[in-house]
Amino acid sequence: EMTTASIVDNFPALRQSIGDKSLVYLDSAATTQKPQSVIDAVTRYYEHDNANIHRGVHTLSQRATQSYENARKNIASLLGANRPEEVIFVRGATEAINMIAQAWARPRLVEGDEILITEMEHHSNIVPWQIVCEQTGAILKVAPVLDDGSLDIEAYKSLLSEDTVLVSIAHVSNAIGTINPVQELCAFAKEAGATTVVDGAQACGHLQVNFQEIDCDFYAVSGHKMFGPTGIGCLLGKYEVLQEMEPWQGGGDMILSVSFEETTWNDVPFKFEAGTPNIAGAIGLGAAVQFIEGIGYETMVSHEQELLAYGRGVLENIEGVTLVGASEHNAGVLSFTVEGVHPHDVGTILDHAGVAIRTGNHCAEPLMRRFGLSATCRASLSVYNTTEDLDRLGLAVQEAIRILG
Ligand code: PMP
Numbered sequence: 328e329m330t331t332a333s334i335v336d337n338f339p340a341l342r343q344s345i346g347d348k349s350l351v352y353l354d355s356a357a358t359t360q361k362p363q364s365v366i367d368a369v370t371r372y373y374e375h376d377n378a379n380i381h382r383g384v385h386t387l388s389q390r391a392t393q394s395y396e397n398a399r400k401n402i403a404s405l406l407g408a409n410r411p412e413e414v415i416f417v418r419g420a421t422e423a424i425n426m427i428a429q430a431w432a433r434p435r436l437v438e439g440d441e442i443l444i445t446e447m448e449h450h451s452n453i454v455p456w457q458i459v460c461e462q463t464g465a466i467l468k469v470a471p472v473l474d475d476g477s478l479d480i481e482a483y484k485s486l487l488s489e490d491t492v493l494v495s496i497a498h499v500s501n502a503i504g505t506i507n508p509v510q511e512l513c514a515f516a517k518e519a520g521a522t523t524v525v526d527g528a529q530a531c532g533h534l535q536v537n538f539q540e541i542d543c544d545f546y547a548v549s550g551h552k553m554f555g556p557t558g559i560g561c562l563l564g565k566y567e568v569l570q571e572m573e574p575w576q577g578g579g580d581m582i583l584s585v586s587f588e589e590t591t592w593n594d595v596p597f598k599f600e601a602g603t604p605n606i607a608g609a610i611g612l613g614a615a616v617q618f619i620e621g622i623g624y625e626t627m628v629s630h631e632q633e634l635l636a637y638g639r640g641v642l643e644n645i646e647g648v649t650l651v652g653a654s655e656h657n658a659g660v661l662s663f664t665v666e667g668v669h670p671h672d673v674g675t676i677l678d679h680a681g682v683a684i685r686t687g688n689h690c691a692e693p694l695m696r697r698f699g700l701s702a703t704c705r706a707s708l709s710v711y712n713t714t715e716d717l718d719r720l721g722l723a724v725q726e727a728i729r730i731l732g
Contacts, residue, residue, distance in 0.1 A: 447500040
């Protein structure tokens, strides 16, 4: 049983100093730190089981295959998939969304069809749709965000029509932390006859996700934002929808039989996993799932919500600091600006104080524009953060104002 006080001990990278200051890591929305168990799982695979999967009859290949497929089962169970075959391993949420755009949308969209996204999307849930619109003549529609950073749900509903073929929405905004009511939003979209995509990159490391309950057709997962390695993620897809799809990439493992006259496809999910996948990454992600289960989402949510409220208090008490998009339903993201100081300068001074935050547009340029900004400072939380971390953030921001404000 892990308490939130002992959780930090699992993360070796958090035990270090930046200059003479102990590290305060507040950039988990960019990538989370990795627990020792994940690092060990990757190392163990390379030290003991390294072999290619699915093809070998020898022991190492069988072990590697088993670990890789166990990881798929772990993820399916954590995220509430109907069956492990609904989990396709990809590079990350970006690749998951691009796969949907090219393998699902491109062959189906015709001129005048509409894709509906929101104004708070990450570039990786904008650009793949712009590309497929260019390719097919479909039109990209955008549901606006309200002043508090929440989605304008009435406007969203009014943008749905019989022309809407696909809807793609962030579960949690990376730039400001808004949690969207995706189950409700997907239900409206489905009433309009649209296929639904949820970008879950920022959700799975923070809150309980249930693919069946959300009832979307596709759900994009980022491994490195849920304590797993980089270069691994998943596309969850409804089994029937995946079966109807043509493969995206051709190569080894995705075929049943190849001849120069006719090639036939392997079953779902292998049909979508051409070539040697990131075996070590998948195994590491499986260990990350076990790490999350060891803590439990309930503990994670209550810890992060407490920290979020505390952090908002710390920042609101500093004159010249303005929170951006601090809505009521928010995951652990504190986006803010400092009067008279450019976010990049705030970030540099914070780094000197050992405090790691992100500054910039957070790959969400349209959302920044919506708030009349080009950039914000973003402190993002995870289960290993503490109120002391947020006190250090507050002191460092005050220091930045003293020096530059
Ligand atoms: N969507 C959101 C909301 C994100 O925050 C990110 C990563 N910053 C992505 C998609 C892309 O995820 P990945 O890094 O796994 O490609």
